[in-house]
Structures are given as C-alpha cells and as structure tokens.
Amino acid sequence: MFSRTPPEVREIVGSGERILSWAKVEPAGVAVATDAALYLPVPDTLRLPWERMAKATWTEEGSLLVEGRAEGASRDRAWMVRIEEPRSLPTVVYERVTSSVVVSERVPLEGDLGARIVARRVGDGLAWTVTFDPGIDPKDPDMQQRARTAMAELRATLGV
Numbered sequence: 486m487f488s489r490t491p492p493e494v495r496e497i498v499g500s501g502e503r504i505l506s507w508a509k510v511e512p513a514g515v516a517v518a519t520d521a522a523l524y525l526p527v528p529d530t531l532r533l534p535w536e537r538m539a540k541a542t543w544t545e546e547g548s549l550l551v552e553g554r555a556e557g558a559s560r561d562r563a564w565m566v567r568i569e570e571p572r573s574l575p576t577v578v579y580e581r582v583t584s585s586v587v588v589s590e591r592v593p594l595e596g597d598l599g600a601r602i603v604a605r606r607v608g609d610g611l612a613w614t615v616t617f618d619p620g621i622d623p624k625d626p627d628m629q630q631r632a633r634t635a636m637a638e639l640r641a642t643l644g645v
Contacts, residue, residue: 504519505519516549546567551566595631
C-alpha cells in the first residue's frame with residue numbers, strides 16, 4: 486500500500502530532489518533519503534550527499550549509524566539516529582551508499598599506516614576523496630603528496 490509523503494517530510498528536502506524513503510527518528514525528527522542525499526536531524530538538519538558517506542550501518546537495536554564528511558569538514562564524523570519504524574530507509578541507504586562507490590582502495594603511505602582512496606559517482610563524473618588512517622596528520626604536506634601520488638597511480642592503472 487502506497488501512502489503520500491507528509492508535507493513536513495517534503496519541507497526538509499532540497500528542491501529538485503526526489504524522496505526515496507523516510508522514517509521517524511526518536512525522540513523527534515525525520516530521516517529522509519533522496520536521490521541525492523541523506524537528511525538527518527542531528528540536532529539540526531544535516532544534509533549528507535551520498536558521495537560524502539563513508540559507511541552506513543543498521544544495528545539490531547534499530548539505530549542507523551552514518552559515517553561521512555560534512556561540507557567543509559577535514560575528517561569523517563559519525564552520526565547515530567534511532568529509527569522508530571525503519572520502513573525501507575535502511576535498504577535505500579545501503580543501496581545508495583554502495584552504488585555510489587566506483588573505486589575504494591587502501592594504499593600504504595608510511596609503514597603500516599596509509600589512506601583509503603575512494604572514487605564515487607557524482608552526476609556524470611567522479612569525486613575522489615582521501616581518508617588518512619588515524620596516526621597520520623592529514624595536514625602534513627609530505628603525506629598529502631604521497632596520497633596525491635598514490636591517487637595518480639591508481640587513476641592511471643584504472644584509466645580514469
């Protein structure tokens with residue numbers, strides 16, 4: 486049985502985005518998955534585009550844990566929301582995060598420490614991100630150069 490999306494859910498979403506699923510969040514609020522992003526009430530509305538999400542996990546206790554990088558952030562963060570009635574939201578989030586990844590490769594940079602290089606679909610192109618392991622300073626120019634070199638080698642190998 487199909488039901489209409491409530492107006493208060495539609496108000497959360499940016500214009501031009503299509504709502505795929507939504508669910509009520511405890512104690513109050515709504516999580517909304519669109520064709521472009523996931524909206525979370527944490528505590529203000531956070532819009533996290535699919536290409537910026539590193540991981541999403543659904544727990545047995547009914548919580549959705551999302552890891553990713555918000556606009557302007559230098560490191561990934563984690564957000565957790567407790568879903569009252571999940572409906573199709575966990576499935577949609579999983580599918581969107583998984584289908585956006587084109588390449589995900591961990592590269593060594595110094596000893597056992599390295600970085601994860603990920604390419605994700607964004608529109609008609611790819612967005613590349615580098616996430617350094619804990620213990621590596623992401624502002625270190627030497628590590629940044631090593632990561633750029635590793636990314637260039639990966640892109641050349643893949644032909645992208």
